[in-house]
Amino acid sequence: MSVTALTLSVNGVFALDPGFLYGGGGGAYIAVPLSILLSLFISRAFLKLIPDRRRPPAALRVLLCLGLAAFPALALRTFLHALQTLVYDAGAVxxxxxxxxxxxxxxxxxxxxxxxxxxxxxxxxxxxxxVSVAFSASGFQTYRLYPLPTGNIPHLVGLTLLCTPAFVPPLLAAGLAEGEARTPTVSALISCAVTGAALFASALCFPAQMLENMPMPLYAAGALDPRQSFILRLDKLFIMLWLGGDMIALAHALALGARLLKAEKSEVRA
Amino acid sequence: MRKNTVKNACDRIPGTQKELVKLVRGLFSAHINNDVIIRAFFTAADQRLTLVCMNGMADSKVINEFILKPLMEHERKEKGLAELSARCIETAEARMAYSFAEAMKAVTDGMTALFLEGERACLVLETRGFEKRGVSKPENESIVLGPKESFTESLRTNITLIRRMVKTPALIAESIVAGGENGVCCSLLYVSGKADGQTVSLARERLEGLAPDTLVSSGVMEQLIEDGGLLPVPRVLSTERPDRAAGHLLKGGVCLLCDGSPFALIMPISFFDLMESPEDVYLRPAPGTLVRVVRYLGAFVSVFMPGYFLALVLYHQGMLTTEVLSTVASSREMVFEPIALEIMLLLLIFQLIREAGLRVPGPVGQAIGIIGGLIMGQAAVTAHLASPVVLIIVAASGLGNFCIPDYSTQLSASYARMAAVISAWMGGLLGLTAVTLVTVASLAGTKSFSRPFLTPLAPKRRTRRPLILRGRIGRGRGG
Known part of the structure; x- marks a missing residue:
């Protein structure tokens, strides 16, 4: 269960391009969790269409493998950019x-x-x-949520639909590997909460125009607090923790993708 | 009567006393080896018997009073050894052996072999009476509350210590000779109905597959039977406490006792079993929880603190407050070596002092710890070989290491600590993160007798036993 929730959360918070998420205004904190829930229903519908879950069609398996690995890799790109600009003075290699x-x-x-x-x-x-959300709370301002996303429903719906490719592959792969519907549901709900909290906190700290060019808004939000405290200085550690999460998600995607290409069923719960 | 299963004609028991004596003397090199005793005698009914035993291993008083005397005074001529055993022999244990190798193996174990002229079998009698250490206090796992008994080198005594605590007929003590005919006598203990059948059969299979010449004690056996892999963390727990072994058996585990070794091997285990102290169950939930939390914190500090400190100082100074940075800078002002080298040098010195303290006996060993810790530390700071801040970091790491109850796990934590320091030196927090991930993944992928090493955390298993917090004992919970 945990690795699916982790993958969905990483994809939702770090993989999606900020320009894409905030280009039409704020609302990512609504669209992304909704997109996860929509992806859950889409993946369940897909699973019902597959005649034999143990041997899904080859084309689906290939697409699934690509989709599984693509978004954690995109998130890795975000982390690399953040590491180079905020943490290390080093090349990507x-x-x-x-x-x-x-x-x-x-x-x-x-x-x-x-x-x-x-x-x-x-x-x-x-x-x-x-902790990141808690310590960015001092910078929360509700006026930054305006204009509210509910004022532009077509954009919200479009964003929700366009984000689903990031979430369907992990849910579909989990359904194929685990063979049960319950596990992806719990993972989806957990990741909804996590991504919603992270994106909502970011939206309260910065307006959409600033978020468009900000790969790690929670990192920047922590720096808004003027207090000199050791806990507030753990921002780089948190980046590393979440990078670790992305590394696990990417490794799992590679391993599960390889297993799916061989069309073997996983026997152990995550 | 047991069927004669001797297949090799050379292994048949000789029918005549002359042949028997020649064979025994040849086997034990009696012309230069005086340990073997060969006693030929007659019963009162003129039946010729030969007694073979090992000097010092067999109890001569038992042999004289309960074997030789009754046999020599027995006036009735019996058909064979079985009848003689039933009518004359006054030892508790007597069994027939049909192969010469089996008989001689029993002799080397301290038993006595009795041969009757004309019979191709022998009687093996329990006469063990060699000197052995009595039950004493545990040396390496001493606790404040709880029993003060530890295992000894006698297999029978150790089984008895466990049976006193696990008073159920379902406790099976399966005798296995590890490493074939001439291997080490072992006893595989488990509670039938509770222990996992797969673990029992896996343990049995691995024991029987061992090569005989490499076995000396349970320490070697532990490495030979545990699951493969290069990970330094133990996958079998070695304990000298009968209560700990008994507790594990009652939870469905398997315990291996070896003759000649004062340790029991417990399997399967998880990482959380390695972090449990025998004293935990004797404390109430609140203090027990506190102790456990401190232990886990200590282990965490031991492994990660030096590397984390190094990463912050070398790569992420912004994460340290100004006061801390200035303290570190001023304390290292005159130290000529790079901080990474300083940390590694101090860690090495710490290990040296620890090993020296272990190897030197008695009060001198304790003094070495004091001398090494205080005097060398002070001298190193004065000579600008080390800074006080780094010394404190390394000392705290060392103290945290001692919080880990299992000695083998302490040593493997030292490996992890060094890997963390090197990775932090090379890549800061990124290197530390990568090494931590690899370490945790290695632990997660390791198994102990087919049981994943991080169970019940990963994979998730429903258990009533809390992982870190000490639950309540009774009503089937806690431990």
């Missing part, structure tokens, strides 16, 4: 030299191991997000 071996190692151990690894980090990730 140097950073990838640390990231890729770990991702490949976990992927080679298998999707079960990746899922179990994600369970170990789940609490730390949720806590780090909660």
């Amino acid at each position: 140097g950073l990838l030299a640390f990231i890729l071996p770990a991702v490949l190692y976990i992927a080679l151990r298998g999707d079960e191991v990746a899922a179990w690894t994600s369970r170990c980090f789940a609490l730390a990730l949720v806590l780090s997000l909660a």
Whole structure:
């Protein structure tokens, strides 16, 4: 269960391009969670259409593999950009030299191991997000939510629909691997809460025009607090924790994709 | 009567006393080895018997009073050894053996082998009486509350210590000779109906598949039977406490006792079993929880604090407040070596002091800890080889390491600590994150007798036992 929720959360918070999310105004905090729920229904409908879940069509498996890996990889791009601008004065190759071996190692151990690894980090990730949101609270201003997204329903609907490719593959893959409908539902609900909280906190701290060019708004939000406190300085640690989450999601995507290409069913719950 | 299963003609028990004596003397090199005793005698009914035992291993008083004397005074001629055993022998245990190798193996174990002229079998009698250590206090797992008994080198004594605590007929003590005929006598204990059948059969299979020449004690056996992999963390728990072994058996685990070893091997285990102290169950929930939380914090600090500190100082100074930065800078002003090297050097010195303190016996060993810790530390700071801040970080890490109850796990935590320091040196928090992920993934992918090592956290398993917090005992909960 945890790795699906982790993948959905990473895709929702870090993978989607800020220009795409905020180009038409605010509302990502509504559209993205709605998109996750919509993706849940879409994936359930897809699963019902597949005659044999153990051997899905080859074309679907290939698309699924691509979709599984694409968005965690996009999130990795976001993290690399953030690391280069905010943390290290280093090239991408140097950073990838640390990231890729770990991702490949976990992927080679298998999707079960990746899922179990994600369970170990789940609490730390949720806590780090909660702390980030809590300490950005001093910068919350409701006026930044205006104009409200409910004033532009077509844009909201369009954004919801356009975000679904980021969430359908993980839910569909989880349904194929686990063989049950309940597990992706809980993961979807958890990731709705996580992405909604993160995006809503960002929207309260910055207007949409600023968010368009901001890859890590929660990081910047933490810097708004003028107090000199050790806990407030843990922003880079939180970036690393979430990067770790993305690495696990990417490793799981690679391993699960490989398993799906071989059309083997996973036997162990995540 | 047991069927004669001797297949090899050379392994048949000789029918005549002359042949038997020649064979025994040849096997034990009796012309230079005086340990073996070969006693030929007659019963009162003129039946010729030969007794073979090992000097010092067999109890001569038992042999004299309960074997030789009754047999020599027995006036009736019996058909065979079975009848003689039923009418004359006054030892508690007596069994027939049909192969010469089996008989001689029993002799080397301290039993006595009795041969009757003309019979191709022998009687193996329980006469073990070698000197053995009595039940004493545990040396490595001493606790304030709870029993003060520990295992000894005698297999029978150890089984008895466990049976005193697990008073159920379902407790099975399966005898296995690990490593074939000439291997180590072991006993595989489990509670029938509670233990996982797969674990029991896996343990049995691995024991029986061991090569005989490599086995000395449970320490070697532990490495040979545990699941493969290069991970330094133990996948089998070694304990010298009978109460700990009994507790594990009652939870459905399996315990292996080896003759000659004062440790029991417990399997399957998880990472959380390695972090449990035998004293936890003897504390109330609140103090027990506090102790456990401190232990986990200590382990976390031990592994990550030096690397985290190094990452912050080298790459992420903005994460430290101005006061901390200035303290670190001023304390390191005269230290000539890079901070990474300083940390690694101090960690190495800490390990040296720890090992020296373990190897040197008695009060001198304790003094070395004090000398090493205080005097060398002070001298290192004065000589500008180390800074006080780094010394405190390394000392805190070392103290955290001692919070880990299991000695093997303490050593494996040292590996993880060094990996964290090196990765932090090379890549700051990014390197630390990558190494942490790889370590956790390695732990998650490891198994202990087919049970995932991070169970019940990953994979999730419903359990009434809390992982870190100490639950209430009774009503089937807690522990």
